[in-house]
Amino acid sequence: MELTSTKQRRAAALAIGAASVLLALFVDEPYVLLVAVAVICICIGWEAGLVAVASAGLLSSVILFSLESGAIGGAVRLAVFVVAALALWFVIKIFRTMSFYDRVYQGAGPNIADIPGLGWSAYPDGRLRFVNPAALEYVGVTADEMRRIMDGDDYHWTQFVHPDDVEASMARWHHNLETGEPVIDEQRVRRFDGTYRWFRDTAVASRDEHGRITGWYGQMEDIDDQKKAETALRERERELRLLVDTVPTMIWLMTPAGLPYYFNKRFLDWAGIDAVKEEPRGTRQFASHVELFHPDDRAAVKAVFEKSFARGEPLQHKGRLCRKDGKYRWIDSRFEPLRDEDGTILRWYGVNFDIDDEVRAQESLRLADERLARALRAASLSELSVSIAHELNQPLQAVVANAGAFQRWLTADPPNFNHASRVAQKIIRNADAAAQVVARIRALFSKTEGAPHAIDLNVVIREVCDLLGDTLTSSGVKLDLHLDPRLPATTADQVQMEQVVLNLVRNGIEAMQNVSINVRSLRIVSRHQNDGTVEVEVRDRGRGFSNPERIFEAFYTTKPDGMGMGLAICRSIIEAHYGRLWAENVETGGASITFSIPIRAADSIHTITAATADSRMGAFRD
């Protein structure tokens, strides 16, 4: 039977005490009362035990002096009884104290010797009372040495704590001692080899039934690896943040719905976003992000983003983004979704590269290319003309000189007809030579003539637009193609048709340069007319023609570096294909040039006449 509660113990003590009192009165033998004293001492406490000793002394004196055996023997016996009762009380008091701690160690409290890690206990005043073998082993002292340390100075154990941690630990320990709050502390403790390792120290106060602190029981857990890992983790995180903030790239994160919620420092600095003043993260609307782009790019950016977010596909686009100084710079933006195992998008990772310098370099390179190409074309044309002029000038010079001689022999006095006749022969030879030069030049250019065959003008238009893609981009011209998907094939010289379309598109682009209009758009329409022709119209939004009829004249140009040959050549080509080329001004602004050629002209196109041959030379080069 176990009597665990105070009440039960007291009841049992009272019952045994009462029984022993009754037995003493019944047998007139006061020594039985010693049982009652012992029970009260053990079960209730030593103060109660002292009262019991006094009560038992009084009761035994009543018993002894009421007996017939007389006062002499009674007084002696009473004295012996009291001494015995006191002795009993004293012995019980000692053992009761000892057994109390045993009970705490083995019962309600943890067994410090067995707990993992370093175990310790302390007196209520904070002095160290016990350390477990693991702790002794850790700090590298024997039990006897530890006992000397514990008995010596009150806080001699602090020698095992890292000097930097002693002060804070002591302050917390004193605080715990005063308030009785559980100890949760982290400190570095010295190992036997002199190295310090981090420990987490947890301890609770043990209290008696009155709530008084009877001691402290603590355990120290080695958290050094954890601590180091945490430090390393923090370091890595710092490194990572440093990396994210210093890589020469703008990095940002967005929620699956496309709400930006993180920008790296470089991005913040670049775009001039104030991270602190910015609305709470994740609430910054996607729409407002789009507004950072150049007005011309917004629609395209929005479309690309929305498509990408809707489909969850990685995204790449280029656009002009507003920097903090208000300048728009070209950026190359790339996004990748991060997905969980189920494929759900967790967030979007984005990087922006500032490619403005490259784009501008490319642009200027392209412009330089164009200038160079133009210069080369001009050079080759003038070279060609010089060489043609030289070829023709030689026989012409001979004709002129011989004619002069011819005249002089005839007008001489007397006229020398023999010489004149000889010179006249030479003049005829010189004129023949000149005609041969012209024939050679013609032959040279007729070599490039291609055989007419069935071609799709839509294909021609697309190829030319591809060819001029860079020019269109750099001059900011938007292409507006309306190609008839059921356009019949027509028989024509593919290269010549390309030349015509190229010339018309180029003219359209150039017509819109240096014109302040909102939208530079070039409209190209192909259509099948009922009269058996196909028609291609190129319409720009430039200033229009001041004189639509003159533009087809050779050497008529409105361009500073133009030869004035382009449209004349185009018209020759189209007319050689039995078609028509005409120009109009558009009422809403701009100019329109249209050509139409018959669908079946294959039989009629055999040769491009010699008259167009030299203009075609211009078409290839201009």
Added chain:
Amino acid sequence: MGVATSGIAESPVAIVIDDDAAVRDALEELLNSVGIDTISFSSGQEVLDATLPDRPSCLVLDVRMPGLSGLDLQNLLASKGIRTPIVFLTGHGDIAMSVEAMKAGAVDFLTKPVRDQTFLDAVSTAIATDVARRAASTASRNSVALYETLTPREREVLKLVVSGAMNKQIASDLGISEITVKLHRSNMMKKMNARSISHLINVWHSFPADIR
């Protein structure tokens, strides 16, 4: 080829250089019709290799030729001390080129096809220039020959006379008597065919630098 038929030593000759045979022939025909003898070459190198006749002449030079260009030939001839006047002909008028040619001493720079009269005028001018040049050069050569006949003392006297010294001064400079100076001076003037002191000074200035 095309060697002049005239035997008269001082009749002018035009030297035509053009790579085009028809042009060459026609120009010769034209020049011959006005009585100018011609020699022709088809390249600049042929001109350099040939010995040019010692007659009043001019070069009719095409700028554009394979191998040596007309301008190259002009420079090479100048470096050899041949100062025959040049009339350039070119297929295309290039201002920079014509300026260069004129600076180097060309008489004219004509663009093909050139009118016959313009061409003949240019050639006449060039030949006239050469006649004058040759006359000056011949006079100089003759004076030098006369100078060679002077005694050393007469040469000394000549040098002092053209520098403007009086007889008395010459006598003291040379350490001889004034009478002897007058004698040397008179002999010197006779040998040099000098009619007057000013004539003598002109002849002196036409002398090559090494004599002076």
